[in-house]
Amino acid sequence: MIRIFVTGGTFDKTYDEITGQLSFADTHLPEMLRLGRSRIEVSVRTLMMIDSLEMTDTDRDLIVRNCQQCDESCIVITHGTDTMVETAAALARRVSDKTIVLTGAMIPYAFGSSDGLFNLGSALSFVQVLPPGVYIAMNGRHFKWNKVRKNRETGAFETVS
Amino acid sequence: MIRIFVTGGTFDKTYDEITGQLSFADTHLPEMLRLGRSRIEVSVRTLMMIDSLEMTDTDRDLIVRNCQQCDESCIVITHGTDTMVETAAALARRVSDKTIVLTGAMIPYAFGSSDGLFNLGSALSFVQVLPPGVYIAMNGRHFKWNKVRKNRETGAFETVS
Amino acid sequence: MIRIFVTGGTFDKTYDEITGQLSFADTHLPEMLRLGRSRIEVSVRTLMMIDSLEMTDTDRDLIVRNCQQCDESCIVITHGTDTMVETAAALARRVSDKTIVLTGAMIPYAFGSSDGLFNLGSALSFVQVLPPGVYIAMNGRHFKWNKVRKNRETGAFETVS
Amino acid sequence: MIRIFVTGGTFDKTYDEITGQLSFADTHLPEMLRLGRSRIEVSVRTLMMIDSLEMTDTDRDLIVRNCQQCDESCIVITHGTDTMVETAAALARRVSDKTIVLTGAMIPYAFGSSDGLFNLGSALSFVQVLPPGVYIAMNGRHFKWNKVRKNRETGAFETVS
Numbered sequence: 291m292i293r294i295f296v297t298g299g300t301f302d303k304t305y306d307e308i309t310g311q312l313s314f315a316d317t318h319l320p321e322m323l324r325l326g327r328s329r330i331e332v333s334v335r336t337l338m339m340i341d342s343l344e345m346t347d348t349d350r351d352l353i354v355r356n357c358q359q360c361d362e363s364c365i366v367i368t369h370g371t372d373t374m375v376e377t378a379a380a381l382a383r384r385v386s387d388k389t390i391v392l393t394g395a396m397i398p399y400a401f402g403s404s405d406g407l408f409n410l411g412s413a414l415s416f417v418q419v420l421p422p423g424v425y426i427a428m429n430g431r432h433f434k435w436n437k438v439r440k441n442r443e444t445g446a447f448e449t450v451s
Numbered sequence: 452m453i454r455i456f457v458t459g460g461t462f463d464k465t466y467d468e469i470t471g472q473l474s475f476a477d478t479h480l481p482e483m484l485r486l487g488r489s490r491i492e493v494s495v496r497t498l499m500m501i502d503s504l505e506m507t508d509t510d511r512d513l514i515v516r517n518c519q520q521c522d523e524s525c526i527v528i529t530h531g532t533d534t535m536v537e538t539a540a541a542l543a544r545r546v547s548d549k550t551i552v553l554t555g556a557m558i559p560y561a562f563g564s565s566d567g568l569f570n571l572g573s574a575l576s577f578v579q580v581l582p583p584g585v586y587i588a589m590n591g592r593h594f595k596w597n598k599v600r601k602n603r604e605t606g607a608f609e610t611v612s
Numbered sequence: 613m614i615r616i617f618v619t620g621g622t623f624d625k626t627y628d629e630i631t632g633q634l635s636f637a638d639t640h641l642p643e644m645l646r647l648g649r650s651r652i653e654v655s656v657r658t659l660m661m662i663d664s665l666e667m668t669d670t671d672r673d674l675i676v677r678n679c680q681q682c683d684e685s686c687i688v689i690t691h692g693t694d695t696m697v698e699t700a701a702a703l704a705r706r707v708s709d710k711t712i713v714l715t716g717a718m719i720p721y722a723f724g725s726s727d728g729l730f731n732l733g734s735a736l737s738f739v740q741v742l743p744p745g746v747y748i749a750m751n752g753r754h755f756k757w758n759k760v761r762k763n764r765e766t767g768a769f770e771t772v773s
Numbered sequence: 774m775i776r777i778f779v780t781g782g783t784f785d786k787t788y789d790e791i792t793g794q795l796s797f798a799d800t801h802l803p804e805m806l807r808l809g810r811s812r813i814e815v816s817v818r819t820l821m822m823i824d825s826l827e828m829t830d831t832d833r834d835l836i837v838r839n840c841q842q843c844d845e846s847c848i849v850i851t852h853g854t855d856t857m858v859e860t861a862a863a864l865a866r867r868v869s870d871k872t873i874v875l876t877g878a879m880i881p882y883a884f885g886s887s888d889g890l891f892n893l894g895s896a897l898s899f900v901q902v903l904p905p906g907v908y909i910a911m912n913g914r915h916f917k918w919n920k921v922r923k924n925r926e927t928g929a930f931e932t933v934s
Contacts (some may be wrong), residue, residue: 307783397790412576430575621778
């Protein structure tokens with residue numbers, strides 16, 4: 291059984307046709323799992339629906355405590371890419387003995403041309419086979435939480451040493 | 452570096468608007484990797500573009516030899532789901548010391564609502580972390596080649612003991 | 613009020629993931645009208661769900677009688693493109709004083725990249741402003757029933773004199 | 774021959790994956806015409822790429838002059854929905870003897886689930902058959918420029934008397 295925590299991010303941004311702005315409504319996770327014909331046992335819980343640039347220490351604390359307290363030892367977290375590394379670090383300091391994989395998207399899933407489904411397939415796969423630790427799964431790759439940064443110019447995640 | 456061998460299957464079926472039939476043209480793999488913002492080093496080679504129900508022993512032999520002879524030790528094969536298990540068995544008998552993951556799709560990628568992108572993200576992730584052996588990655592799960600079958604009624608892959 | 617009769621055709625073909633074949637299930641018309649944010653008053657009725665190459669004289673007779681007997685004077689018919697011209701001729705011989713527009717698609721709507729939504733918007737617009745008669749709306753154009761043929765090599769509809 | 778003037782609006786909004794904001798790049802019109810298998814003779818010209826809430830009198834003057842000076846007597850204008858009615862009024866005051874149809878979208882075309890393709894098919898059809906005048910084509914309907922308003926709560930266009 292894999293636990294999935296939803297926190298928002300580009301992954302779940304929606305176009306609000308009345309305001310003409312991007313916004314958050316419900317998560318697309320269940321629809322994405324259906325589309326991917328996923329047969330993994332998962333339990334999905336939405337913790338927040340926010341842009342990761344607006345994520346506070348209190349929000350991060352909530353994520354950490356949920357990871358500590360849940361029964362599952364395999365956890366995937368959908369998260370905005372801008373501060374994904376920061377949340378990964380907070381988790382690494384306070385959660386041990388669990389495999390936690392954070393993932394997200396550069397393009398909202400509600401756009402037909404999103405990388406979200408690829409990343410979700412990737413994160414759910416890595417979490418099943420990686421040893422305990424905190425990882426980021428983006429661009430088809432996985433990174434240890436303290437060996438990665440987002441390149442703000444290209445949008446890609448890359449290894450730092 | 453991951454080697455990707457393309458063999459066709461539902462993954463790459465296209466709708467031919469002149470004949471009104473499903474057919475094969477070029478593979479969608481490069482487009483899918485672009486959409487997924489994949490930053491994995493891959494080398495893609497199309498071996499054939501066929502429905503896996505029409506795959507012969509000669510075709511399987513070609514796949515096996517390509518896996519034996521390529522330099523890469525991580526290999527993903529896109530394949531029709533109907534005889535994926537059979538090809539996995541042929542590979543297991545004749546290729547060792549390499550991690551080979553077969554994947555496919557229930558819905559053609561050219562359809563907007565395909566599971567292909569999810570499965571591709573999954574297969575490319577499993578191949579990076581699983582020990583040498585032959586596996587099938589479908590429905591978000593991975594199976595050893597001799598512990599899996601396709602359930603023809605549900606379309607899902609499931610464990611056999 | 614516009615009457616819409618559904619008869620099948622490429623428009624409504626679906627990919628059956630168990631058999632791997634194209635098939636017909638329910639019509640996508642209501643979903644397409646929703647997607648187009650249509651505010652036209654319409655009444656949708658499915659007469660049949662078949663490939664137009666398999667349409668018999670009895671089927672055509674059923675279409676004709678429905679057009680004769682319905683209260684609406686504006687009618688859109690979704691239809692396979694292969695014998696659309698033949699059905700248009702049957703209608704022209706036996707229905708007068710109504711504006712009837714036949715339309716279809718080269719690519720199934722269930723594929724993300726269909727021309728169906730464009731054609732539906734076109735047909736619903738033409739039917740509101742053209743004088744009584746039987747027309748085909750394809751490729752953004754409208755044709756009188758006796759001035760059109762489908763070019764089987766290009767898939768496009770063109771004027772004949 | 775139909776002239777198409779592009780002015781931006783939701784129709785052409787794109788998601789900028791580096792900034793995470795909606796923005797304008799190139800118009801999607803040619804791609805949409807290709808998708809719709811349009812065989813209408815058109816000549817496309819981008820006049821501006823802006824949100825219609827930011828459209829100034831100078832911008833509107835540019836649109837008017839282009840409509841006055843072009844050779845074609847059938848003109849489609851893609852336009853943001855928020856001030857579409859205002860531009861229609863400016864055109865009606867200064868352009869006569871031409872059929873001008875303004876259209877737009879509630880959802881960007883770059884989103885898979887846009888109403889844009891439906892509206893484009895509709896606008897291109899109305900412009901071929903309506904008498905000279907200025908019209909808005911939205912929601913499958915057409916409205917005279919002085920008989921329409923956008924309902925800001927529902928997002929739909931409706932008749933005013």
